[in-house]
Amino acid sequence: MIDDKCLYExxxxxxxxxxxxQAGGKRGRLTQGELADLVGLERTSxxxxxxxxxxxxxxxxFRICEQLNVNVSDILPSIKDVSVDTAAExxxxxxxxxxxxxxxxxQALAGIFAGSVSYDS
Numbered sequence: 493m494i495d496d497k498c499l500y501e502x503x504x505x506x507x508x509x510x511x512x513x514q515a516g517g518k519r520g521r522l523t524q525g526e527l528a529d530l531v532g533l534e535r536t537s538x539x540x541x542x543x544x545x546x547x548x549x550x551x552x553x554f555r556i557c558e559q560l561n562v563n564v565s566d567i568l569p570s571i572k573d574v575s576v577d578t579a580a581e582x583x584x585x586x587x588x589x590x591x592x593x594x595x596x597x598x599q600a601l602a603g604i605f606a607g608s609v610s611y612d613s
Contacts, residue, residue, distance in 0.1 A: 494574055501544030502569040508542040510560050510567060522560075531555040 513521040522530075524538040531552060540546035548556075557564050585591075 494571070497544065499569065499574040500541075500547060502573055503548065503567060504542040504544040506567045506569065507556065510562055511538075511542075527556065527559060530559045 511522050511524070511527055524542070525535040527533075528535045528538045532555070533552065537546060541548050553564060553567065557567060
């Protein structure tokens with residue numbers, strides 16, 4: 493299964509490398525502000541995308557790739573880079589109690605305790 497957090501973090505790292513000209517981007521170095529202006533975003537959006545804190549819409553991804561003169565495939569990670577082994581066990585700690593769960597369960601529990609998961613009644 494795809495780990496969304498890992499997907500957006502990996503995509504953000506690749507975007508930053510291409511923007512800074514470190515990963516073979518054909519355009520050269522751009523600041524976050526310059527790239528933001530070119531694609532119609534705020535600089536803070538580029539910052540959040542590069543940090544994996546903001547999901548990037550497909551049309552914006554294409555705009556960014558167009559400005560960096562790279563293919564979308566140059567920025568997207570492979571499935572194996574962002575997949576979670578659902579059969580593996582992840583350690584959990586509840587107070588002084590230790591337990592284990594699959595990574596998906598551990599991720600869901602982390603979301604619940606962080607207040608980022610909601611449930612419909």
